[in-house]
Amino acid sequence: MKLSVKFVLIMILGILIFGCKEKVEVEEVKIDLLNDEFPEAKQEISMTLDSIAQSVKDGNLDKLISFHAYSPKFTEFKNGEVRNDGTENEKFERGVFGSVTEILKFDMNDVKIAVYDNVANVTLHTDFHLKFGEDLAVVNEQMTLLFLDTENGWRIVHEHHSPLNQPEEE
DSSP: OHHHHHHHHHHHHHHHHHHHTSOOOOOOOOOOTTTOOOHHHHHHHHHHHHHHHHHHHHTOHHHHHHTBOOSTTOEEEETTOOOBOHHHHHHHHHHHHTTOOEEEEEEEEEEEEEEETTEEEEEEEEEEEEEETTEEEEEOEEEEEEEEEETTEEEEEEEEEEEOOOOOOO
């Protein structure tokens, strides 16, 4: 009986050794950063944009600020001025959106979301009608938001705002 147990163990060992020599080919999936659409990420970013708009409408400044990933790398361009950092961006957003007394319109038009794996470039045109007391401010801009997929979700790491030229009425 001991001989048959040894024989079985040798057979199992042989099968394991020869079985391990078999090469398993793993096909590498190529990611085309320029052309792949990343639909799940686009949906997440779209939902993030909706949440950003809702935080403004609700006047929830802390929530609005939470959609930014402030770090030494954060940058912002607006109104043709020199580049701002995260501290200046937060101060500006709290000051402006904290002073809004009524939101008549807060539309983000012609939104394009381009995802490059864990980075996304979002371009859009704003059509914001904001009241500051009795004063109405209409904000029609071209806006670019650069997002990074962080452990807290998609967060803004760069903003760029410039005036949107309106077609002349004839």
